[in-house]
Amino acid sequence: MIIRLTTTDRLRRPSFTLVELLTVIAIIGIMTSMVLFVLAGAQRDAYVARTRGTIQKLHEVIMQRWEEYRYRAPKIHVQQDWLRPQLAMRGQVALGPREGARLRMIVLRDLMRMEMPDRMSDIEYPPTIYKIAAFTFDNGETPPNYANDLPYPPSLAELSMLPREVPGQYNNLRQRAGLGSLTSNPYKGPVASIVPTGYSGSINSAEWLYYIIAASNFQGGSALEYFRPSEVGDTDDDGHLEFLDAWGNPIWWIRWPSSFESPYNIYGAPDAMDPLHTDWRWNISSVADKPWTLVPLVISSGPDGIFDIKFEGSSSPIIYATQTWRGFTDSPAHKAPPIPYFFPDPYVEAYDNNGNLVKQGLGALLDQDGDGSTDGSADNIHNHNLTE
Ligand SMILES: [Ca+2]
């Protein structure tokens, strides 16, 4: 039998109408975008994981350095007289055990400032001149025979770290910033800037983090060996390297994140560097929230590239070396020191002038990009949330 195909038959053969074609193209388009969407999600997860890996390594090196301060025996120049029993003090020594412990705490904080900088001023300023109450009894009384001889009771003795006692690492970091080794005398603030005229160096938090890690040993070698070349860069092209997150942005750090909300900042868990509670806030009953252990913050701005937290002081740059003790009058009842009393306070701006905890210091939320919200902080990746 012969079958003839007519024109009509050919037209009846299965084929695609325009509508069908458009439908198929649309479906393929949707599926493609779904695949791309899934891939984008996977890439984001991979970037987050990679960044966490880098921050984990930075955290381990920084925390090892931080722990070393607990057992550190800082060198400090003390007049021998202050360590001898004094007749007028009924045989006590002028620099009593409690003041000795306070001195150690203040010097440790100053050493952390100089050896683990997170801002230029940490390096620009030499050691602070430390003031402590010498020639007083531990209960705050001044011995009668001394009262008239001293500038003000209780006498605040000035102690300093001589240039030869300054740790070598501080001088190495000064050289990174183009500043010479420390030769000048210890610093008693505040005065005008002590930075050399014509000096224009600037190293930011991310770059200091790099230099600190570069100067650290870890598990028997240089800590830098734990990082791949892709984890390091120079995004602002100033010759100072930074550690990078997976999006290519610098990883910043805050040594004393006194106002960063995190499970590590447990108010009421005393400062591990001050086991005897010699920070003046412990003496003052109206200060309800006592100083707590500050865990350094190592932080990436995350996928959106926006930190939205504070890295600097509210009204002026924070200069730890020139801080005065805030908010406490020269009141014998408080056993608080007269003002001015200079020493590096890690909790700057976390307390207000009345000693209330206001948490407006470093690490507090701040609308950095000016979009009206602090949502940019939500996707940040840092060493306080590595276990989440
Ligand atoms: Ca740089």
Ligand SMILES: [Ca+2]
């Ligand atoms: Ca962010």
Ligand SMILES: [Ca+2]
């Ligand atoms: Ca914002």
